[in-house]
Amino acid sequence: xxxxxxxxxxxxxxxxxxxxxxxxxxxxxxxxxxxxxxxxxxxxxxxxxxxxxxxxxxxxxxxxxxxxxxxxxxxxxxxxxxxxxxxxxxxxxxxxxxxxxxxxxxxxxxxxxxxxxxxxxxxxxxxxxxxxxxxxxxxxxxxxxxxxxxxxxxxxxxxxxxxxxxxxxxxxxxxxxxxxxxxxxxxxxxxxxxxxxxxxxxxxxxxxxxxxxxxxxxxxxxxxxxxxxxxxxxxxxxxxxxxxxxxxxxxxxxxxxxxxxxxxxxxxxxxxxxxxxxxxxxxxxxxxxxxxxxxxxxxxxxxxxxxxxxxxxxxxxxxxxxxxxxxxxxxxxxxxxxxxxxxxxxxxxxxxxxxxxxxxxxxxxxxxxxxxxxxxxxxxxxxxxxxxxxxxxxxxxxxxxxxxxxxxxxxxxxxxxxxxxxxxxxxxxxxxxxxxxxxxxxxxxxxxxxxxxxxxxxxxxxxxxxxxxxxxxxxxxxxxxxxxxxxxxxxxxxxxxxxxxxxxxxxxxxxxxxxxxxxxxxxxxxxxxxxxxxxxxxxxxxxxxxxxxxxxxxxxxxxxxxxxxxxxxxxxxxxxxxxxxxxxxxxxxxxxxxxxxxxxxxx
Numbered sequence: 001x002x003x004x005x006x007x008x009x010x011x012x013x014x015x016x017x018x019x020x021x022x023x024x025x026x027x028x029x030x031x032x033x034x035x036x037x038x039x040x041x042x043x044x045x046x047x048x049x050x051x052x053x054x055x056x057x058x059x060x061x062x063x064x065x066x067x068x069x070x071x072x073x074x075x076x077x078x079x080x081x082x083x084x085x086x087x088x089x090x091x092x093x094x095x096x097x098x099x100x101x102x103x104x105x106x107x108x109x110x111x112x113x114x115x116x117x118x119x120x121x122x123x124x125x126x127x128x129x130x131x132x133x134x135x136x137x138x139x140x141x142x143x144x145x146x147x148x149x150x151x152x153x154x155x156x157x158x159x160x161x162x163x164x165x166x167x168x169x170x171x172x173x174x175x176x177x178x179x180x181x182x183x184x185x186x187x188x189x190x191x192x193x194x195x196x197x198x199x200x201x202x203x204x205x206x207x208x209x210x211x212x213x214x215x216x217x218x219x220x221x222x223x224x225x226x227x228x229x230x231x232x233x234x235x236x237x238x239x240x241x242x243x244x245x246x247x248x249x250x251x252x253x254x255x256x257x258x259x260x261x262x263x264x265x266x267x268x269x270x271x272x273x274x275x276x277x278x279x280x281x282x283x284x285x286x287x288x289x290x291x292x293x294x295x296x297x298x299x300x301x302x303x304x305x306x307x308x309x310x311x312x313x314x315x316x317x318x319x320x321x322x323x324x325x326x327x328x329x330x331x332x333x334x335x336x337x338x339x340x341x342x343x344x345x346x347x348x349x350x351x352x353x354x355x356x357x358x359x360x361x362x363x364x365x366x367x368x369x370x371x372x373x374x375x376x377x378x379x380x381x382x383x384x385x386x387x388x389x390x391x392x393x394x395x396x397x398x399x400x401x402x403x404x405x406x407x408x409x410x411x412x413x414x415x416x417x418x419x420x421x422x423x424x425x426x427x428x429x430x431x432x433x434x435x436x437x438x439x440x441x442x443x444x445x446x447x448x449x450x451x452x453x454x455x456x457x458x459x460x461x462x463x464x465x466x467x468x469x470x471x472x473x474x475x476x477x478x479x480x481x482x483x484x485x486x487x488x489x490x491x492x493x494x495x496x497x498x499x500x501x502x503x504x505x506x507x508x509x510x511x512x513x514x515x516x517x518x519x520x521x522x523x524x525x526x527x528x529x530x531x532x533x534x535x536x537x538x539x540x541x542x543x544x545x546x547x548x549x550x551x552x553x554x555x556x557x558x559x560x561x562x563x564x565x566x567x568x569x570x571x572x573x574x575x576x577x578x579x580x581x582x583x584x585x586x587x588x589x590x591x592x593x594x595x596x597x598x599x600x601x602x603x
Contacts, residue, residue, distance in 0.1 A: 038154025
């Protein structure tokens with residue numbers, strides 16, 4: 001007894017100490033440090049992964065000619081209540097705002113899309129102000145109060161792609177192709193994931209033959225969609241109790257949904273070679289031609305839980321059976337009529353949650369490694385060099401480089417190196433008095449060379465005024481970047497020799513470039529101008545003549561702006577109606593940004 005009492009006393013003491021520790025921890029943390037249940041914090045590493053994933057979403061959508069849109073995360077509650085009887089209405093984060101309006105955090109994006117499409121329509125006639133089809137995509141954050149599990153949160157981001165205005169099966173074929181393209185872009189194959197496909201039109205024909213009234217069709221689909229969750233027997237029970245079907249009819253419907261092929265389903269359900277079956281069969285044919293037929297499989301049990309689907313429906317699934325549905329979508333031609341549209345508008349789309357795809361990438365071991373990186377760390381030798389170091393950082397950023405400033409003077413070089421290593425920097429720029437007095441900055445490459453490479457190759461003293469071309473000093477100038485300058489030099493030499501063929505080459509080059517060296521004024525412009533002035537005089541071809549006239553120091557634009565030399569050239573080029581930049585050329589845009597910068601400096 002004494003031993004038992006001692007043991008009991010020890011346990012009580014242990015519990016007391018544990019409670020005291022918990023109380024101490026609670027006192028130290030004045031707030032709950034965990035995010036609300038079912039939500040997530042995104043630390044920098046998480047954000048890098050999210051940015052990469054969203055980038056893949058956007059790249060795929062762009063490949064298929066879609067445009068991005070968005071809408072408020074706070075929506076009218078009525079948009080979702082109009083689809084009465086759905087589970088989603090029980091999962092909303094809904095409330096009255098301070099003006100008394102019934103609002104909700106959006107549980108899905110499609111009703112918002114419907115509202116936006118309707119805003120482009122004359123509701124009295126149904127005529128669209130926008131050109132159809134609309135091919136829109138979005139990556140909205142959605143909120144549902146539901147049980148959390150792996151791959152399912154109460155908040156998630158969902159990639160949506162929708163096509164409005166295409167009644168034929170080609171729209172579904174395009175969207176399914178986009179899903180497969182995305183999977184392939186992130187390293188997922190048809191061995192990992194499949195797409196189950198069915199048609200509510202086919203199911204509608206089956207239910208009509210079974211005596212299900214049209215008014216009960218949507219409710220029946222919702223019940224059948226629960227089969228994976230509650231089992232066939234419970235589905236039969238709900239079909240009898242809620243829809244009023246006879247026991248044998250309910251069993252026949254459930255049995256038909258277990259068919260492995262479209263032909264087997266059509267035979268079991270008694271719909272034969274109906275138009276609905278032909279349409280679905282044509283989708284599988286198109287997928288074969290498109291090259292992703294191996295991703296698709298017919299599954300009559302897939303009907304999707306949302307009541308607004310009217311035609312083809314589809315769902316992505318993990319073939320290993322570890323994860324829940326990965327994505328899903330289908331045709332919803334009647335949704336807009338729920339919100340006052342006078343006629344049906346053909347619509348089809350899909351939703352793709354970010355939580356489950358992240359879990360899938362982990363499961364298949366294809367999650368990318370995305371370390372923190374920055375191109376340059378700039379370190380000052382001492383406090384007096386901190387100002388020059390900031391100047392170097394600004395110049396590098398103006399050249400499009402990402403730069404992190406080492407916050408302390410770096411007489412001890414090791415500290416700067418350690419900092420650069422932690423931040424993932426590719427290079428370190430040391431700003432020290434000796435090099436600075438010569439107009440130089442010492443830059444060391446930390447990643448591109450082996451440890452055995454001599455320091456003379458790893459580090460270079462780069463002129464301050466040429467930091468924009470720092471890559472050239474490390475032998476990293478691309479062929480594409482070098483080509484314009486090389487071409488210009490060749491044309492300059494040829495044009496200076498006066499050959500007709502060479503002059504035509506220079507003419508073609510100056511149609512798209514403001515200077516003979518490309519997009520920056522140089523001594524080559526003056527050399528060619530002087531040569532032409534001494535020999536042939538003003539050229540007759542349009543681009544060469546325009547360049548020659550603008551190069552002339554007597555240009556009226558020079559006098560007007562009070563500029564001489566390269567500044568005058570820049571302003572003349574900006575105001576010239578000829579040789580505007582191609583919007584797809586970053587180099588040309590850079591050239592015109594320099595013009596704007598010159599204007600700003602002049603002001």
